[in-house]
Amino acid sequence: MNSSLSALPSSALPSANEPLTQRLPSTLQLKQHLPLNASLSDQVDRHRHAVRAILNGEDPRLLVVVGPCSIHDPQSALEYASRLANLASDVSDQMLLVMRAYIEKPRTTVGWKGLAYDPHLDGSDDMAGGLALSRELMREMLRLGLPIATELLQPMAAGYVDDLLSWVAIGARTTESQIHREMASGLPMPVGFKNGTDGGVGIAADAMRSAAHAHRHFGVDSQGHPAIIQTPGNPDTHLVLRGGHRGPNYDAHSVAQVRAGLAKQSIAPRIMVDCSHANSGKDPLRQPAVFADVLEQRLRGDRSLVGMMLESHLFEGCQALSANLRYGVSITDGCLGWEATEALLRGAAELLPGKSGLNPVISTLS
Template identity: 80%
Template sequence: MNSSVSALPLSTLSPANESLTLRLPSSLQLKQQLPLTHALTQQVAAHRQAVRAILDGHDSRLLVIVGPCSIHDPESALEYAGNLARLAADVSEDMLLVMRAYVEKPRTTVGWKGLAYDPHLDGSDDMAAGLTLSRDLMREMLQLGLPVATELLQPMAAGYFDDLLSWVAIGARTTESQIHREMASGLSMPVGFKNGTDGGVTVASDAMRSAAHPHRHFGVDSQGHPAIIQTPGNADTHLVLRGGHHGPNYDRASIAKVHADLTKLKIPARIMVDCSHANSGKDPLRQPAVFNDVLEQRLHGDRSLIGMMIESHLFEGCQPLGSPLKYGVSVTDGCLGWSSTEALLRRAADQLRAQRTSQ
C-alpha cells in the first residue's frame, strides 16, 4: 500500500487553549499521486451506469451493497474484496454486488472516526496518511473488478474519493444537512439517502428533492482553495430504509406506507433496505432474516425494492479497539461473517434466477 503523502508543514501553532492547524495535500495532489488508469475510469463509469439502470428499472438485477461496517485493516479488507469479486462474477446475471468501503464513521459522541481519520488506530489522527491509505485501498478494490461504495460524511473529504465511487450513502444523521444535500447534488454517481433516526422518510424525501436541483454553495476546489461551487443536480437518488427509534421499517406495511408517501410527493419509488441498524435490532445475525423478507416481497412483485445493504466481514461479530485485534472482525458495528454472507447471497441468486427463467 502506498502511504507516502504526509501532512504539509504546520501553518499555525496556537496557544494551548486554542486550535492547532495542520495543512493537508489537496485532493488534486492526491489524485495525481494515486491516479486512475483510463481502463479503471471507464470501469467506474460503467458501474455507475449499471446502478442507474437498476434504479430506473432498465436492469432487473438486485443491487447489493455489502462489506464491513467500517474498514480498519487493509489486509483483511482486501481479502474480503477478493472473496466478493469471485462471488460477484458467479451471480452477475441476477445481482450487482458493490463493495462497501466505509472509511469514515459518524460518532454519537466520541470514538474512532474511521480509516481516513485515524489509520493507525491509536488516536494520532494522521489524516494525511489516512486519506492516502483509503484512496489506495479503494483503487486496489477497483482493480479486482468491483464497484465501490462509501458513506460520505465530511464534504471536504469527498473530493479525495469521488472518482472511485459507483454509489454513495448519506447517513441518517446527515440526510437533514443542507451541506450534504448540496454535495449530493454535485456528485456524478447515484446517492442513497437514509431515513432519519426516527424511522420516518420525510427528511430523506426532502433530501432527494433538494439534491435533484442545481445549487451554488460554499466549498473547496480540487486545489484546496475556498470556492463557489455550482452543481447540476443529481437525478439518481433513492431512499435507504434503516429502521428507527420505534423499530424496523422493512415489513410489508411499512413499505406500503413509504410507497404512498413517495407517490404523494411525486418521487420515484426506488427503495433499498439496510438489513442492519434498527432493522435488525442491531443484531448482525438477524440480517439474513431481514434480507429474506425483503427478497420475498420483491419476488412477489414489488420491483420498487431495488436493493439491500448488508454489514459483513470475514468473521462475525465485533471487537473493541485494542491490542491484539482479531483478524477480519469489525471494530465498529457487529457484522455477519463471510461464510453466512456468501450462502445468503447464493441462495438469493438461485431464487432470482429461478423466477427469471420461469417468466
C-alpha cells in the same frame, strides 16, 4: 463599516483556545500522486451506469451493497474484496454486488472515526496518511473488478475518493444537513439517503428533492482554495430504509406506506433496505431474516425494492479496539461472517430472475 480585507490586522497572536491546524494535500495533489488510469476510470463509469439502470428499472437485477461496517485493516479488507469479486462474478446475472468500503464512521459522541481519520488505530489521527491509504485501498478493490460504495460523512474529504465510487450513502444523522444535500447534488454517482434515526422518511424525501436541484454553495476546489461550487443536481437519488427508534421499517406494510408517501411527492419509489441497524435490532445475525423478508416482497412483485445492504466481514460479530485485534472482525458494528453472507447471496441468486427475466432454477429444468 469598512469591510475591506485590508482593515484586518496584519498579524495577531493565536488565542490560547485557538485550534491547531495542519495542512493536508489538496484533492488534486492526492489524485495526481495516486491516479486512476483510463481503464479503471471507464470501469467506474460502467458501474455507475449499471447502478443507475437498476434504480431506473432498466436492469432487473438486485443491487446489493455488502461489506464491513467500516474498514480498519487493509489486508482483511482486500481478502474480503477478493472473495466478493469471485462471488460477484458467479451471481452477476441476478445481482450487482457493490463493495462496502466505509472509511469514515459517524460517532454519537466520541470514538474511532475511521480509516481516513486514524489509520494507525492509535489516536495519532494521521489524516494525510489515512486519506492516501484509503484511496490506495479503493484502487486495489477496483482492480479486482468491484464497484465501490462508501458513506460520505465529511464533505471536505469527499474529493479525495469521489472518482473511485459507484454509489454513495448519506447517513441517517446527516440526511437533514443542507451541506450534504448540496454535496449530493454535485456527485456524479447515485446517492442513497437514509431515513432519519426516528424511522421517519420525510427528511430523506426532502433531501432527495433538494439534491435533485442545482445549487451554488460554499466549498473547496481541487487545489484546496475556498470556492463557490455550482452543481447540476443529481437525478439518481433514492431512499435507504434502516429502521429507527420505533423499530424496523422493512416489512411489507411499512414499505407500502413509504412507497405511497414518495408517490404523493412525485418522487420515484426507489427503495433500498439496510438489513442492519434498527432493522435487525442491531443483531448482525438477524440480517439474513430481514434480507429474506425483503427478497420475498420483491419476488411477489414489489419493484420499488431495488436493493439491499448488508454489514459483513470475514468473521461474524465485532470487537473492541485494542492492541490484540482478531483478524477479519469488525471494530465498529457487528457483522455477518463471510460464510453466512456467501450462502445468503447464492441462495438469493437461485430465486431471482436473471437479466433475461427467467428464474435460473426454472430455466435449468425447462
